Amino acid sequence: EAGVAQSPRYKIIEKRQSVAFWCNPISGHATLYWYQQILGQGPKLLIQFQNNGVVDDSQLPKDRFSAERLKGVDSTLKIQPAKLEDSAVYLCASSFSGSLDYGYTFGSGTRLTVV
Amino acid sequence: GQQLNQSPQSMFIQEGEDVSMNCTSSSIFNTWLWYKQDPGEGPVLLIALYKAGELTSNGRLTAQFGITRKDSFLNISASIPSDVGIYFCAGFNAGNMLTFGGGTRLMVKP
Numbered sequence: 001e002a003g004v005a006q007s008p009r010y011k012i013i014e015k016r017q018s019v020a021f022w023c024n025p026i027s028g029h030a031t032l033y034w035y036q037q038i039l040g041q042g043p044k045l046l047i048q049f050q051n052n053g054v055v056d057d058s059q060l061p062k063d064r065f066s067a068e069r070l071k072g073v074d075s076t077l078k079i080q081p082a083k084l085e086d087s088a089v090y091l092c093a094s095s096f097s098g099s100l101d102y103g104y105t106f107g108s109g110t111r112l113t114v115v
Numbered sequence: 116g117q118q119l120n121q122s123p124q125s126m127f128i129q130e131g132e133d134v135s136m137n138c139t140s141s142s143i144f145n146t147w148l149w150y151k152q153d154p155g156e157g158p159v160l161l162i163a164l165y166k167a168g169e170l171t172s173n174g175r176l177t178a179q180f181g182i183t184r185k186d187s188f189l190n191i192s193a194s195i196p197s198d199v200g201i202y203f204c205a206g207f208n209a210g211n212m213l214t215f216g217g218g219t220r221l222m223v224k225p
Contacts, residue, residue: 004157033213040217040218041217041218042119042121042203042205042215042216042217042218043158043203043215044215045212045213045214048212056212091157091158093157104160104213106157106158106159107157108155108156108157109155109156109157111155
């Protein structure tokens with residue numbers, strides 16, 4: 001079974017620029033998550049989708065971050081404009097139904113450096 | 116928001132030693148999870164715990180769900196070099212939201 005695919009693996013941008021990350025979940029997984037992992041910390045949930053609807057985006061900084069999952073499959077996360085404190089690894093994860101019983105798989109992440 | 120306090124933050128041990136790390140919270144969680152993260156990779160699930168008091172093993176790993184539902188520990192027996200990595204505890208609350216601890220960085224000296 002193919003895992004969660006993310007691209008790019010690395011991105012370096014200047015502050016105030018825009019950036020987008022892409023995630024393709026495991027086939028058949030209805031639930032998709034975006035996490036932000038700052039160096040030395042555990043992952044923090046940014047947004048959770050169930051199919052193409054948002055379940056939880058309470059920790060998403062909506063003034064600069066946006067995410068979409070238009071067809072209920074792959075998803076993009078955008079930052080516009082980026083700040084220095086956005087430097088982090090952005091992890092995408094997916095699960096069959098949102099329940100742990102069906103597994104919860106992470107991608108390898110996109111490492112963003114804002115300079 | 117909910118916080119999981121994980122300790123120790125880092126450990127440097129000799130190969131063959133046993134390792135113990137734990138996670139505590141001021142809030143109750145319904146499910147406790149333990150993940151391992153290697154450099155440049157996403158976290159990988161090691162053990163999931165679903166009931167208070169539950170003790171579960173996965174090879175050399177053993178984890179327990181605390182009776183109060185506010186803590187959990189992970190033990191690794193007879194450590195080997197490939198155990199090196201960052202171990203995270205995580206918990207699902209009643210709202211099905213997953214919260215991660217700050218991680219324990221494990222280093223093993225051959």
